[in-house]
Structures are given as C-alpha cells and as structure tokens.
Amino acid sequence: MSLVNYSNLDFDQIKQSLKDYLKSNSTFKDYDFEGSNLSTILDVLAYNTYITSYNANMVANEVFIDSATLRENVVSLARNIGYVPRSKKSSRTLVSFFADVSSISPNPASLTLKKGPAVSSSGRFRGQSYIFSIPEDITRSVVDGEAFFSNIEVYEGSYLEQTFTYSARNPNQKIILPNTGIDLDTLVVQVSPSVNSNVRIKYERHDNLFNPETGKVIDGKSNIYFLQEVTGEQYELIFGDGIFGKALEDGNLITASYIVTSGDQANGVTNFNFNGRLTYTRNATEINVTSGISRIAPARPTSGGESIEPIDSVRKFAPQVYATQNRALSANDYEVLIPSKIYPEAESISVFGGEELVPPQYGKVFISIKPRNGDFVPNLIKENIKRSLKKYSVAGILPEILDLQYLFIETNSKVYYNTNLAPSSAFVGSKVQRDITRYAESSELNKYGARFKYSKFLKVIDQSHESITSNITTVEMRRDLRLATSETAEYAIDFGNKFHIKSMSGFNIRTSSFRVLNINTDVYLYDVPNSDSKRGQIGLFSLDAGTASPVIQRRNIGVINYESGRITLDPINIVSGKTKDNVQIMEISASPESNDVIGLQDLYLQLDSSTVDTIVDEISSGIDPSGSNYTVTTSYSNRNIVR
Numbered sequence: 001m002s003l004v005n006y007s008n009l010d011f012d013q014i015k016q017s018l019k020d021y022l023k024s025n026s027t028f029k030d031y032d033f034e035g036s037n038l039s040t041i042l043d044v045l046a047y048n049t050y051i052t053s054y055n056a057n058m059v060a061n062e063v064f065i066d067s068a069t070l071r072e073n074v075v076s077l078a079r080n081i082g083y084v085p086r087s088k089k090s091s092r093t094l095v096s097f098f099a100d101v102s103s104i105s106p107n108p109a110s111l112t113l114k115k116g117p118a119v120s121s122s123g124r125f126r127g128q129s130y131i132f133s134i135p136e137d138i139t140r141s142v143v144d145g146e147a148f149f150s151n152i153e154v155y156e157g158s159y160l161e162q163t164f165t166y167s168a169r170n171p172n173q174k175i176i177l178p179n180t181g182i183d184l185d186t187l188v189v190q191v192s193p194s195v196n197s198n199v200r201i202k203y204e205r206h207d208n209l210f211n212p213e214t215g216k217v218i219d220g221k222s223n224i225y226f227l228q229e230v231t232g233e234q235y236e237l238i239f240g241d242g243i244f245g246k247a248l249e250d251g252n253l254i255t256a257s258y259i260v261t262s263g264d265q266a267n268g269v270t271n272f273n274f275n276g277r278l279t280y281t282r283n284a285t286e287i288n289v290t291s292g293i294s295r296i297a298p299a300r301p302t303s304g305g306e307s308i309e310p311i312d313s314v315r316k317f318a319p320q321v322y323a324t325q326n327r328a329l330s331a332n333d334y335e336v337l338i339p340s341k342i343y344p345e346a347e348s349i350s351v352f353g354g355e356e357l358v359p360p361q362y363g364k365v366f367i368s369i370k371p372r373n374g375d376f377v378p379n380l381i382k383e384n385i386k387r388s389l390k391k392y393s394v395a396g397i398l399p400e401i402l403d404l405q406y407l408f409i410e411t412n413s414k415v416y417y418n419t420n421l422a423p424s425s426a427f428v429g430s431k432v433q434r435d436i437t438r439y440a441e442s443s444e445l446n447k448y449g450a451r452f453k454y455s456k457f458l459k460v461i462d463q464s465h466e467s468i469t470s471n472i473t474t475v476e477m478r479r480d481l482r483l484a485t486s487e488t489a490e491y492a493i494d495f496g497n498k499f500h501i502k503s504m505s506g507f508n509i510r511t512s513s514f515r516v517l518n519i520n521t522d523v524y525l526y527d528v529p530n531s532d533s534k535r536g537q538i539g540l541f542s543l544d545a546g547t548a549s550p551v552i553q554r555r556n557i558g559v560i561n562y563e564s565g566r567i568t569l570d571p572i573n574i575v576s577g578k579t580k581d582n583v584q585i586m587e588i589s590a591s592p593e594s595n596d597v598i599g600l601q602d603l604y605l606q607l608d609s610s611t612v613d614t615i616v617d618e619i620s621s622g623i624d625p626s627g628s629n630y631t632v633t634t635s636y637s638n639r640n641i642v643r
Contacts, residue, residue, distance in 0.1 A: 014049050015042055018042050065077040065318060068311075071233075074314050075230075075314065081319070081322040082207065083314070083321050085309040085313075086308070086313075086341070087183055088183055088261050088306065089183055090261040090304070090305060091264065091266040092132075092154060092303070093153075093302045094152065094153055094298065095297065095299070096148070096150045097274065098148055099111055099140075099278055099292055100145060100292035100294070101146070101280075101292055102145030107145050108280035110142055110280065111278050114137055115136050115159060115257075116159040116277065117133050117276055118152065119132045120273050120275040121266070121272060121273075122271035122272055131156070133156075133158065133259050134152065135155065135186040136188070153380070155183060155186055155259050155261065156262065157186075157262065158259065159259055161255060162256045163255050164256070165254075166249070166250065168248075168249065175239075176235070177234055177237070181233075181308075182235060182258050184227070184235070186258050187257070189255070190202050190254075191248070191254055192252065193251075193253075194251050202223070205225055205226070206226060207226070219243075220240070220244070222244075222245050224239075264305040267301075267373070270298060272296040303345075303378060306344045309340075321336055327392060328394065331351040332351075334351040338367070341392075342388040343377075347371060347372040349448070350448035350604075351365060352365070363397060364397070364400055365398070366402055367401050367402065368405065368604070369404065370604050375404060377401065382401040385399075402602050404602075406479070406480065406603070406606055407478075407496065407597070407603040408477070408608035409477065409606065410475070410609045410610070411436075412476075415429070416615050417465070417467040417614060418468075418621050419623075420620075427465075429612050432468070432612050436461070436610045436612070439456075439457065446605070446606055447599075448603070451596060451599075452607065454473075454596050469620050470617070475591070476590065476591055477495050477597060478588065478608065479587075480585045480588075481587075482583060485576055485584050486575055489574075490571050491558075492569070493588060495566070495567075495590065495592075496564075499591070501562055504529050504533070505528075506526055506527050506529065507641045508591070510588070510590070511643060512585075512642075514575075514586050515577075523541065523542050526539050527560045533562065535563075540554040557569060567588065
C-alpha cells in the first residue's frame with residue numbers, strides 16, 4: 001500500500017501525495033475529479049497540511065540564530081550566549097563657549113550647565129532641527145567674570161528620566177525602559193531607598209559576573225545591574241539577587257536617565273546655537289543665566305551616530321563575541337569587540353602587537369581603524385575607544401589607536417583593441433574605466449591585508465569588451481607622507497612591499513615637490529642603491545630651470561631599504577609640501593618588485609588612479625597582417641624622475 005510523502009511542502013505536491021495514497025484504496029472513486037466532493041475535501045486536507053508544515057518549518061528556523069528572521073528571536077538566541085545587541089548611538093562632538101557674567105554683582109563663583117538640552121543645530125540640517133544634550137551636570141569656575149566651558153561632549157537626542165518603584169510583593173515585576181532609540185552609552189541608573197529619599201546610589205552596568213576593571217568577582221553587595229533587549233527594541237533592567245549583585249528592597253526607587261537619539265541622521269552638523277540651562281546658586285536659590293553666552297565653537301562636525309544593530313550583525317558578532325569571553329587577548333579579539341561593542345562605524349580593522357615592530361615595543365597593541373565615513377577616526381572617538389577597551393584589555397597591555405595609513409596603487413594600462421569590433425577608441429576606454437572602477441570598489445581591495453592581484457586586474461581589462469585583444473599594465477605604489485612643516489623632524493614611511501630597482505644609478509623612487517629650510521627652490525627625494533642592492537642612500541635634488549635635469553642639493557639625508565620597502569629621513573626642516581585636504585604632504589611612489597601588492601599590518605590598500613591609453617591592434621584589425629611593424633610597450637615603462 002502506498003504511503004503519503006510527508007516531506008512535501010508544496011500544496012500541489014501534498015494533494016498529489018494524497019491522491020496517490022487513495023489510488024491504493026478501491027473504496028473511493030471520485031478523488032481525481034476536480035469539483036467532486038472528495039476532491040474538495042482533499043483541497044482542505046492539503047491546505048491544512050501545507051499551513052501546518054509551513055508553521056513547523058518556520059518554528060524550526062527560528063530556534064537557530066543563523067536562520068531566525070524575527071528580531072526578537074535573534075536577540076533572544078544571542079542573549080543565551082550573553083550578547084546584548086548594540087543600541088543606537090548618538091551623533092556627538094565637542095563644543096566650547098564662554099559665559100560672561102561680569103554684569104552680575106557680585107560675580108558667582110561658578111556656573112553649572114544642567115543636564116539635558118545643551119545646544120541645537122543652527123537652522124535646519126537635512127530638513128530638520130536637532131537637539132544635543134548632556135547626561136550629567138557640568139560645573140565650571142568663574143574667572144574674571146567669565147566661565148569657560150571647554151570641550152563639552154554633547155550627544156544628539158532628548159534627555160529623559162524614568163522612575164520605577166520596586167515591589168517585593170510582585171515577583172514578576174519587570175523594569176522595562178519604555179522608549180526606543182536609547183543610546184545605552186548615556187544610560188545612568190540610580191537607586192534610592194524610598195520614594196521620599198534624597199539619597200541616590202549609582203549602579204554600574206555589567207555584562208558578566210566578573211569585574212575586569214577591579215579584578216574582583218561580583219558579590220551580594222555589588223551595586224550593579226544587567227541589561228537585555230526585549231520586544232520592540234526596548235531594554236529591561238535586571239538587578240542582583242543578593243548573591244550576584246545587591247538585591248533590591250521593597251519600596252526602592254529606581255531612576256533611569258538616558259538620551260533618546262535619531263542615530264546617524266545627525267552626523268555632519270557643524271553650526272550650533274546655545275539651547276541649555278546655565279545656573280548659579282545664591283542664598284540656597286538656583287538662578288538662571290539668560291545672557292552673555294558666546295558663539296558655540298564645535299571641535300569638528302558631529303559624527304559617531306549609528307542605528308540600532310541590525311539582525312545580520314547580531315548573527316555575525318554574537319558567536320564571535322562569545323568566543324572572546326569579553327576579553328581582548330588576541331588580535332582577533334580586538335577585531336571582534338571594537339566593531340561589535342565599541343565603534344560600529346569601523347569598516348575595517350588591523351591589530352598587531354608591539355613585539356612585531358622594529359624595534360619592538362613590548363606591552364602595547366596597535367590598532368588601526370578605517371571608518372565607514374571619512375578617512376580618519378577623530379581624536380575624540382579614539383579616546384572613547386581606548387576608554388571603552390579598558391574593561392576588555394588585559395592589565396599591562398596598553399592599546400594605541402593609529403591614524404589610518406593608505407597604500408595607494410596607481411596603474412597605467414596600454415589597451416590594444418580590434419577596430420572592427422568597436423566604434424571608437426573612446427568607447428573602448430570608457431568600458432575599461434567602468435570595469436576598473438568596479439574592481440577598485442570591490443571587497444578585494446579597500447581593507448587591511450588586501451592584495452592587489454595583477455593577473456586578475458589584467459583579466460578585468462581584457463574582459464571589459466570583446467574588441468580588446470590584450471593589455472600591458474604598469475603598477476606603482478604610493479604613500480602620502482604627512483609633513484610637520486616649519487620644524488625639524490624625523491620621518492619614516494613603510495610600503496610593506498619590496499621595491500623594484502630599475503637602475504643602480506638611482507632615481508628609483510619619485511616624490512612630489514617640497515621646500516626645505518635654506519634651499520630656495522623646489523626639491524625632490526632621490527635614491528642611490530648600495531652595491532648589495534638591498535639598501536641605499538636618500539638625497540635631495542632640484543631641477544635645472546633650463547634643461548630640467550637633476551641638480552644634487554644634499555646627499556645622505558636618509559636611508560632606503562629596498563627589501564622591506566621602508567624609507568627613513570634624518571632630522572630635516574621641511575617648510576612646505578603639497579596641500580591635500582588642508583594637510584601638507586609629500587607624495588612618494590615606487591615600483592613594486594612584484595606586481596601583486598599586499599597591504600600588511602596597518603596599511604589600508606586602495607586603487608587610487610588608473611590611466612588607460614587605447615591602442616589599435618594592427619594585426620587583429622587587419623592593418624598590418626604580417627606584423628612587420630608591430631611593437632609593444634614594456635611593463636616597466638620609462639617615467640619622469642619626479643611626480
């Protein structure tokens with residue numbers, strides 16, 4: 001007797017399985033006639049089976065973190081391994097202003113900027129106004145009639161305060177913060193003995209039962225709380241039970257203050273108006289200051305705003321964070337904890353120990369971060385990252401945040417094409433540039449440890465259009481050296497790849513022009529290899545005004561290591577260089593020994609510029625079928641000695 005196939009999930013397949021089963025039973029005859037009563041019953045049975053199978057399948061999917069689709073289920077599964085998804089992050093910046101109270105007699109001794117709204121965006125930014133708040137009072141002394149509020153960190157969003165009364169008679173009481181969009185970095189939880197008490201004890205948030213900052217295990221007297229995300233992107237406060245963390249008592253008043261933010265929408269605000277409340281106290285009376293506020297000066301545009309962690313990110317980072325056990329021991333631990341717990345704007349991270357440097361710097365771990373927006377991590381964010389890493393880092397290991405260092409790839413391609421298959425040279429060039437741009441934006445580049453694969457790049461060009469017959473491409477590396485202008489300084493710059501020595505007579509590297517103290521003309525760097533072809537000397541030269549030939553200005557001002565790709569300059573006073581993004585730099589380029597270029601340690605690899613020259617392939621085009629006049633270029637083409 002045939003059996004029903006219960007593995008089918010499609011309605012038609014289920015119905016057909018039921019029909020196949022009934023074929024073995026001679027009692028029923030009209031099951032296969034559409035419109036019959038029995039056929040209608042089969043429809044109902046198949047539909048019911050389909051719905052049941054679908055629900056069972058969905059339930060099965062929702063019990064695994066890598067297949068769950070509902071946020072509350074993904075969050076719940078992550079909670080099982082101690083992972084709390086990242087909250088929204090407020091866009092923030094540092095602002096400074098003066099408050100002139102010289103007209104108040106006598107001058108108050110100090111002024112207090114009250115917690116809550118502090119400044120607001122001047123005018124409308126991206127169609128709306130934004131409020132920036134502070135989570136705690138800030139007090140400054142009055143000197144000569146003025147109080148200087150310097151580098152006040154402000155957070156985009158509204159400051160709110162919620163209170164809850166704990167009832168020991170309600171064992172199922174849950175303390176859930178009612179707002180969505182909370183920036184947990186601004187959350188402050190305090191507990192008072194009773195509603196009428198003026199005593200507020202601040203409780204610290206913990207993710208586990210061990211205090212990494214003090215090295216002490218949490219006990220029944222620890223003023224701590226735990227936190228978890230619940231349905232609707234809200235958060236629940238969980239307090240101790242008297243064994244792990246101090247237990248709440250009946251009638252305790254819980255006060256939770258925080259900032260509700262719009263996330264990344266306010267990134268980029270540059271102009272502000274004062275919107276806060278300044279006060280001083282006299283004769284036990286709090287008096288508001290309503291005038292004398294100077295123009296608000298931000299240190300930089302607002303940044304750091306982020307939306308709540310999406311479920312794809314939770315799926316990725318929850319198991320990885322669990323593997324770290326909330327400890328930053330290895331480079332991989334830092335690469336997991338920083339984007340998941342501290343700085344979600346990180347697009348790519350490179351971490352290496354100080355023992356890998358030459359000379360080694362023991363007791364340090366170096367971190368380089370490429371933010372999603374911009375080229376460099378602001379100093380304020382750097383300090384926030386270092387401060388946040390303290391609870392994860394091992395004692396005795398000092399984290400250092402490095403500025404992003406780019407290793408640029410520059411290519412020049414001679415592209416040969418068949419004129420019979422392309423309408424014009426410009427058409428071929430546009431196709432090649434389009435595909436090069438796609439490759440330049442791909443995930444193979446634009447990260448630490450990325451590799452520029454020469455053969456793949458050639459393939460990208462060859463496959464850009466059917467008319468292309470071949471290409472000859474030269475590759476150069478470039479670093480931009482930041483200059484400490486008008487002061488004597490040493491410089492060192494690493495390319496992380498072996499240099500190609502084209503000529504033992506020198507001039508294997510090229511630089512942009514710059515000015516040096518006591519030399520009244522533009523100068524450039526040049527190199528002269530030693531006899532071992534491993535190292536060489538660095539000097540300065542200028543260009544003759546008439547012949548453009550090199551004129552040596554200074555010799556032996558530094559060394560070059562062709563094997564490691566490192567250039568070191570002795571103390572030198574560089575007056576000016578090339579201006580790029582309001583920064584004085586020197587562009588330094590060289591040919592790599594291998595056309596496969598890799599970005600190691602803190603070098604972030606990018607394809608910066610690509611020049612394409614289209615050349616008629618005379619053989620395939622039928623212009624010169626014998627090939628008697630056919631010539632090709634070299635992959636190490638002649639070039640100028642300066643950039």
